[in-house]
Structures are given as C-alpha cells and as structure tokens.
Amino acid sequence: xxxxxxxxxxxxxxxxxxxxxxxxxxxxxxxxxxxxxxxxxxxxxxxxxxxxxxxxxxxxxxxxxxxxxxxxxxxxxxxxxxxxxxxxxxxxxxxxxxxxxxxxxxxxxxxxxxxxxxxxxxxxxxxxxxxxxxxxxxxxxxxxxxxxxxxxxxxxxxxxxxxxxxxxxxxxxxxxxxxxxxxxxxxxxxxxxxxxxxxxxxxxxxxxxxxxxxxxxxxxxxxxxxxxxxxxxxxxxxxxxxxxxxxxxxxxxxxxxxxxxxxxxxxxxxxxxxxxxxxxxxxxxxxxxxxxxxxxxxxxxxxxxxxxxxxxxxxxxxxxxxxxxxxxxxxxxxxxxxxxxxxxxxxxxxxxxxxxxxxxxxxxxxxxxxxxxxxxxxxxxxxxxxxxxxxxxxxxxxxxxxxx
Numbered sequence: 267x268x269x270x271x272x273x274x275x276x277x278x279x280x281x282x283x284x285x286x287x288x289x290x291x292x293x294x295x296x297x298x299x300x301x302x303x304x305x306x307x308x309x310x311x312x313x314x315x316x317x318x319x320x321x322x323x324x325x326x327x328x329x330x331x332x333x334x335x336x337x338x339x340x341x342x343x344x345x346x347x348x349x350x351x352x353x354x355x356x357x358x359x360x361x362x363x364x365x366x367x368x369x370x371x372x373x374x375x376x377x378x379x380x381x382x383x384x385x386x387x388x389x390x391x392x393x394x395x396x397x398x399x400x401x402x403x404x405x406x407x408x409x410x411x412x413x414x415x416x417x418x419x420x421x422x423x424x425x426x427x428x429x430x431x432x433x434x435x436x437x438x439x440x441x442x443x444x445x446x447x448x449x450x451x452x453x454x455x456x457x458x459x460x461x462x463x464x465x466x467x468x469x470x471x472x473x474x475x476x477x478x479x480x481x482x483x484x485x486x487x488x489x490x491x492x493x494x495x496x497x498x499x500x501x502x503x504x505x506x507x508x509x510x511x512x513x514x515x516x517x518x519x520x521x522x523x524x525x526x527x528x529x530x531x532x533x534x535x536x537x538x539x540x541x542x543x544x545x546x547x548x549x550x551x552x553x554x555x556x557x558x559x560x561x562x563x564x565x566x567x568x569x570x571x572x573x574x575x576x577x578x579x580x581x582x583x584x585x586x587x588x589x590x591x592x593x594x595x596x597x598x599x600x601x602x603x604x605x606x607x608x609x610x611x612x613x614x615x616x617x618x619x620x621x622x623x624x625x626x627x628x629x630x631x632x633x634x635x636x637x638x639x640x641x642x643x644x645x646x647x648x649x650x651x652x653x654x655x656x657x658x659x660x661x662x663x664x665x666x667x668x669x670x
Contacts, residue, residue, distance in 0.1 A: 272633055336478040411442055461483070539620060
C-alpha cells in the first residue's frame, strides 16, 4: 500500500515530526540504558527523560511531578477513572457524555454491567455542545467523577472545560478530561484550572504511537492502574518506554512553538476547505459548532451518499480522510456522535471528517476542493437513499463507534 499523497486524517494519527524522530533515534541504538539502573549509562537516559517531562509540563502548564507517562490515551483515560473510583469506594456514580471516545464510553458501559456503577450520559445539542444545566442537575453527593472530553474527535467541538471543572470542584467531585485531540492544537494551561486529571496521546501531536501521559493534580488521591516496580514514582509500574518519552518531550516542545500556526494557518486552510465544499455541493452540511471547534477539524455530511463510498473514491485519488458513519466496514450504524446530535439519517451516513495539520499545504486543500464535488455527484446518481430514506435517527441512540 502506498503512502497517501494528501493526508487529511490527522485526528486519527499524525506523522512523526522530523525533529521528534531525530531526538528519539539514539535511544534505539547507542543510548539503550535502563533509566532505573544505578550506573551512569542508565542514569544519562533518566536525565533525558526528566527533560522530556519538563517539556510536556511546560506545554500543559503544570508541574513535572504531576505527569505520569502511559502507553497511550486509552490507558490514561482508564487509569484516571479507575483511580477516582478506587479512591472513593463509597461513591457509585459517574457523569460523562454521549459523545465521548470509546476509551471512556466502553469503560463506563463495562463498569455499569459488571460492577453496578450508575452512569449519567449527558446529551448534546444539534451543534454538538453540552447543556451546562443538565450537567449541574446530574451531580449528586454520590458522584465520584465527571469525565468530559476537551474536544470531540469527530467534530472538533470544544467543550467548556474550565467552567465544567469549576462546577465539579465546587461540589467536591473529581474532574477528568480526555484531551487527546486538544493538546498541541489549542493553548492549555492547567495551572489556574480546576481540572484534576487530563489524558493525552503522543501520536496525535506528531510523536510516535505507544506513548501517552496522564496529568494528575498534586495531592489528588491516586491509585495506580499497573502495579509492580517503582517507575513513575510508584504511579505506573513497568520499564519506561524511553524512546517514546523522549519523542513526546520533543513533540511537546514543537507543539508549544506551533500552536499559533494551528490557530492561524491551519485554521485558514480548514476554513477554505469547508467553505468551498459547502458552497460547491448542494445538500451538504457542517457538523459541529462553527466557532467552538478545533482549528484543524471539519466534519461535513453529504446527503444521500455513503461515507465509505466517498472514502474509497478519495483513496483512489491518494486522499486520506475518515468517515464518521460506521464503526467497522460493512456496518450500517452511523457515528454515535452524529446520532447524539440528531443528524438525520440521510446526512449522517455521508459524513466525512477532514483533519489537517501544520504539514497540510494549500495545494492539498485545492486538490480536495477540486475533486470532492465530482465524487459526490457520481455517487448520488447511484444512491438508493434518494428513492426514500428512513426517518432521522433518534438522538437518544448512544451506541459508540470506534473512530479515533
């Protein structure tokens, strides 16, 4: 399989930045020491890891002692929720949303089924935004944790995490946010926020796969998910992924420098792309709030066509994007996010997410703009939905999809 010519699936994963690759390569070869060893050969690796921790702390606006390195965002999310529950065994209620990533939704469903926890799944409006009154009304003395993503992976909609965290803190409830999509794209400073735990993933910000981190607020009651050795100050056992940690540190430094680019150049290209497609293709719609969105993400629905068919034709042109319309190939279930937003069936199935990065060029955008309208026109000519589509899906349907 050849590498896509035009890559617009950066919310799924990103390319490893050249400076990140350069930083990590020595730790695959001559600098292979174990940072837990007493000798200086391993100790030198430990010092590099401390520098990486400092870089990530600088990006997040937190202390170095508040960072726990993990294998990925899913592990960080699971650790946060399980830790909050283990530290408060008397509390049996979780509050989250219907539009979370499966790393949260699948765990909450498991905790409901197997351990008897009560979970409140908050809804969203037609633009993907939360109802803060519904959130406030859901909190009780039995609530152990509020877990709400910072930005949605499918639509890019940004949730008011500072306001949510302040509300949780006022009730003495632990606040966790899955910030996998937000870190490195928008400014985040945890220093003055009431967030207790935050999860992130390296491969979403130009580091390699297999490395993530969990921010844990200083003095927060914490229970480790992995138990064994003393690594991460006893908060996450297991020999550290030294190359991944070094890479994440380098990616954090680059992300800090490039956040202005994300919010100017990348945002401008994203806006050009979606405005052109919405203007050129009849019966198309933007999914998500126009303004409260990540600067790189555009989710557009094209009525009467299948997202998978669109992706297939895009792929033949060397364009990589993603569809929010199905969990697996052959499934007829639209995205749980779009269902929660009440997007009609005839639109939800034809949803495409374009997610850009600082490596996206104007020529890339122009090529997509040139080719998508023709693809939609071709597919509509053979679409069975135009003959009579079913009623819009209920916004109460919350079965999760597995898009990243």
